Amino acid sequence: MNTHRLLTAIALAGGLALGSYWYSSGERWSVHAEASTAATADRIPLYYRDPAGAPRWSAGPKKDHRGEDYLPVYEDDQAAPAPVTPKQQAGSSRKILYYRNPMGLPDTSPAPKKDPMGMNYVPVYEGDDVDDGMVKLSPGKIQRTGVRSEPVERRPIRVTVKAPGTIQLDERRVSVIAMRAESFVQKVADVTTGTRVKAGQPLMEIYSSSVASAAAEYLSTITSRTTGGVEAYGRGSRQRLMNLDVPEPVIAEMERTRTAPVTVRWSAPRDGIVLERNAIEGMRANPGDVLFRIADISMVWALIDVAERDLGSVAVGQPVAIRARSFPGRTFSGKIAVIYPQVNRDTRTARVRIELTNPDAVLLPDMYVDAEIDTADPAPVLAVPEDSVLDTGTRQSVLVDKGEGRIEPREVKLGRRGGGYIEVRDGLAAGEAVVTSANFLIDAESNLKAALKGFSGGGGSQPTRADHAGTGEHK
Incomplete structure (x- = not known):
């Protein structure tokens, strides 16, 4: 059940874990090779395996098609001591809690070991897994992933409702001549x-x-x-x-x-x-009998079909910019005069009427137009960039930058959207910084961290060697 629960978190974080490993693999490779040679000089290999991790083995020394030597596998290979890396030497003053799979898989060990590809498990030190809900990133990882943050500020949210429509005659300006x-x-x-x-x-x-x-x-x-x-x-x-x-x-x-x-x-x-x-x-x-029908087009109507989801944002008196497809680059200004009290059951739109002056009579009946209704509220509100929000559909959250590589996931309640910003109604305060780039990678790392914790300490205790016997997976 633990492995099944963690598949989603591991899939998101796989790329991040791979990048973290391969970034420093060049420096570690030579150290691993020297330490392994010294530790296994007095042992007899059981067999030799493909150096690239392919399912190929040999009873004696052999080279692959690239000229690389097959790697020896010893009888007690899983218990072989891991080489001491510069990172471990620098952190030797701290207590190692356990070792995790270098590829980010849900596999931990209480003692140093290698994975099937010969990679050493990564030590997890005391203090690295503090359960404070934060994700800690090293300066190098912040630079590699391009993490950027932006302070939360108060600003007016410009919400523009766009909708198509047509030009129609003003009903009050039509006359007929009948006997x-x-x-x-x-x-x-x-x-x-x-x-x-x-x-x-x-x-x-x-x-x-x-x-x-x-x-x-x-x-x-x-x-x-x-x-x-x-x-x-x-x-x-x-x-x-x-x-x-x-x-x-x-x-x-x-x-x-x-x-x-x-x-x-x-x-x-x-x-x-x-x-x-x-x-x-x-x-x-x-x-x-109607003999003549005459219309005054110095004033016309623009009948706009506004989507049902946008009706809560529009109101009578709001300014509207009308652009006719026949006159690109020209804008006609008007205001909302009437919002018709009915929604079209087929298109799920409501009709809005805008009155426009037409002094040069270029706007003709049934002409197609596009409307932009400015629903901006002049009062500033607390807002964050759209890119900073992680939205699952049922929950919205942001990553708060606490400084020194500490990132805190925080759930927020959102309001209006517009102009590249989203109103935050609850969960943040002015002046706090939110992550605006690489937030999905950080979210994936936090999921992986939580997954490894739950896997290694599922019963409240650290993993034992029996947990990794046979397949190397937690039972």
């Missing part, structure tokens, strides 16, 4: 779909018997010299013309000339673009 009584189109101006028109510009002339009757009645009342209720009756006749949607300039002209026109001229109610032209000379228009 309220049966009419006939007598003449249509030189206006087509897509034409830009000004308010008051003539569009067509129509004849309507209902309009002509109301106009004659109104003129008779304002020209009559009788005094009994003429003003009240005149106001009613004028209101009838207004109910038939006769343009105000036409009514004013009738009052000035005291003449009822045969045809009535209809003009554009606003500046804009003709989106629809259904009027044809000589046609009959029934009540409700």
Whole structure:
């Protein structure tokens, strides 16, 4: 069970252990060879094995294909004393607790020994395995692995929500021209779909018997010299013309000339673009038929589809930068006006409306745009670089640099992310330093350290020789 639990930690730390070993193997190799020769001069080898560790053996001395001598294996090879290295000499004043496998495998020994490849087990001194939750790194290892740290500071988190959308007309700036009584189109101006028109510009002339009757009645009342209720009756006749949607300039002209026109001229109610032209000379228009549809595009809407996960960050009034794909390099500025209270069940997005000024009329309906909503909070918060966080999905932690090669893993609670930084809500204080590079290697080493401790001291005691008999693995 111990071996199975440690596979993950060993796999992550294998590379680190290999690097640590091979970095100094050149210096140790000659020392090992000399010590081994002196220690085994009076013993007879049982057989010889391949110097590269391949599963090849020989009964007598032999060379491999590279010209290297096969290594002798003696009867008591596992109990052979390990050579004294400069590192051991420097640390001889400290007590050796046990020896661990040089390749990082979960195998320890209470006495010096070699692994199947002839490598000496690495001594673990008293104080090296202090259970304080920290990882200790030598200056050389810090330099080789490129460990860097950065202080924790307070800074504003810039969270930018990006979303696609389209340009749509402002519903409040669209007008239609429709007849309220049966009419006939007598003449249509030189206006087509897509034409830009000004308010008051003539569009067509129509004849309507209902309009002509109301106009004659109104003129008779304002020209009559009788005094009994003429003003009240005149106001009613004028209101009838207004109910038939006769343009105000036409009514004013009738009052000035005291003449009822045969045809009535209809003009554009606003500046804009003709989106629809259904009027044809000589046609009959029934009540409700739309003859012209005109939209003012000096102000348009950008309807943006914001992902459901980002809805908690957006609010009405936030500034938005709109970039049209038709005009790269140009930015249109606006603010969120409405967040629609519905989420699309298929796309899991909610619609957000941004109002944009369009003075040069380059933004057209159904044009694709990209929006960047600035949700930054001006208040600074405690933040760390994104690269410093180790996130397993259920737990987030950082490695705190305590100085002198001491690294402390610490669990944290995170908040918003943006601009390469993550808000830390709990677990750190301002001024502490966190590791921003090589943190995965350090995390792997800490896992290996914990694994070796649990393996060697699983029952609260140091490993014995019986634990390594036969296969060399802890039973």
